[in-house]
Amino acid sequence: MGNLFKKEEAVLLLNKLSDVYDIYAPMVFKGEGCFSDTDSIRYGKITSFDDIVWDKKSDYSFKEVLLPISDTILYFTEKEMKVPDPSEKKRIIFLRSCDLHALKRLDEIYLTNGAEDFYYKRARENTKLILMGCKKSFDSCFCVSMGTNQADNYDAYIKMDKESVYLEPKDEELKTLLEGTESEEASFEIDYVTDNIEKVTIPETLPEGIQDFPLWEEYAGRCVGCGRCNFVCPTCTCFTMQDVFYQDNQKAGERRRVWSSCQVDGFTDMAGNISFRKDQGARMRFKVLHKVYDYKKRFGYHMCVGCGRCEDVCPEYISYLACIHKLGEIKDGGNADE
């Protein structure tokens, strides 16, 4: 059972929610795409339900809301340091099923894989998650193959059409907030995708020496190492640290943690001028096998959620899906590139 708001009532609802929460959803950033006169669809603070983009996949995932791209985690001066204040408001994030599954991966890494991460935790525990249904699959989605087309770890479900906004709260805090609002009682099934154009079967086991198979070699020549596949991925969690001293006051500075990418130069740099995986083929191998093999070995389920964003963003048209298909062929006895 949920609440059905007419558009004008939904305006009041959003105002009410905005008193308590910063509300993030996929929205259009006009003219901010990679190329001239193209838009970027990514997460931003919405001021109207109409800001939410439903008809396209967001180019970047929700993860930047919980894990800022460049996050100052300490200010320091002389013998003192300070942790930045948490944001004043709680958060609501509107996201699709695949991204809710991705959130489970973020939680795994930042909350339960060793020490709890202070910054992630304080953002995460003040965040409500509202599921956006998917009426149809986008071209590169393969959520059904990855088992991420349906989710249950959400606080509310939202469905919209031109005239109304339907919200079905599961979370008590949201339920309380919706009480006494101008709305009708209603009930809708959750929209979810049951079939994608793209389908993958990830081999359970891979042959010994897969890391040296020739299939990785072509990527050495094709991949330009821009890291877009990592940055758009809702499950990539790697970061690097930067300590900087302010230019006009060398006694003060800040420590930031910033997204990093296993595809970009510098990722494996170590003291002594050592670095591993110097060619892009090795980096592609590392990434792909991490998404569908190494991670699963540790945590029991695949890291990849099948959102297909890496497929959509690669400027060199390198297909992660095609790579997975090649792994499947190897498993079936053939050698993909021979």
Next chain:
Amino acid sequence: MDINTKKVKKNAFRISKERGLTASRVRVPGGKCNAKVLGIIKEIAETYGNGNVHLTTRQGFEIEGISLNDMDKVNEMLQPVIEELGINQTNPNTGYPASGTRNVSACIGNRVCPFGNYNTAEFAKRIENAIFPNDLHFKIALTGCANDCIKARMHDFGIIGMTMPQYDPSRCVTCGACVKGCDKLSVKALSKVNDKVVRNEEKCVGCGVCVTKCPTRAFTRSQQKYYRLTIMGRTGKRNPRLGEDFLVWVDEDTIIKVILNTYKFVEKYIDRSAPGGKEHVGYIIDRVGFTEFKKWALDGVELLPETIVNENVYWSGIHYR
């Protein structure tokens, strides 16, 4: 055969080396036309021409081998082309009016090219609408970015697309793609300072490489579209030269005003005794002086605060005379 050659030329037909034969010159503003136009060109070439069509350097079609007697019929067949291309025409079914101002040509721009900073054909059309028909000899070309594939700098007015890079440090991961891109492909205007990127505003040519290279949308394009307006480049016998920057970080409306003002300047100073009454605008400025030109060009023009005006422009090139 009694033919007024001047009228023929003003109607976009050529006096060819072969007696009695002409060629029909079909301007395509911005170099953009649909396939329907090609069909008509084909029909004219096969009905009245010798079947050959030359693709001109200024992005037109020159339909070869047409009898001077068939010009009216060709003009009638050209009517749908003229309408399709949005050519300013005085009387319908009379073909292209005037041939002094040359076709406004353009590279493919951001319709297709990832480097293009604006829609070159649309802007070309705007200029076409503002200046045609016109007998004065002007050459204008538009190019999407600083690569200048159309060779805009060899024109009286060269319009080069620019974008003012917008940098959001909170989206920057210090991957270095923009710094490297700017160094390898452009002018090395970017550097890393405190693990963020600093843009040297004086060096930056607004090419947009940083924006296309950025994997996180830390660099984006300005909403305002900017241009570099180069002036008085030319080929020719006396002093071929590249155009020099006149206005940098200038907007579209200003460019149109400056071009229209330049027509007024030419009307005022053109040497009427020059062969055929034609004197090229660049040579007029050489005679009259840049300062006088600038006074006319900027008359009534309100520049954006960020627009840089070159107070003095000196051209080089080769002097054969």
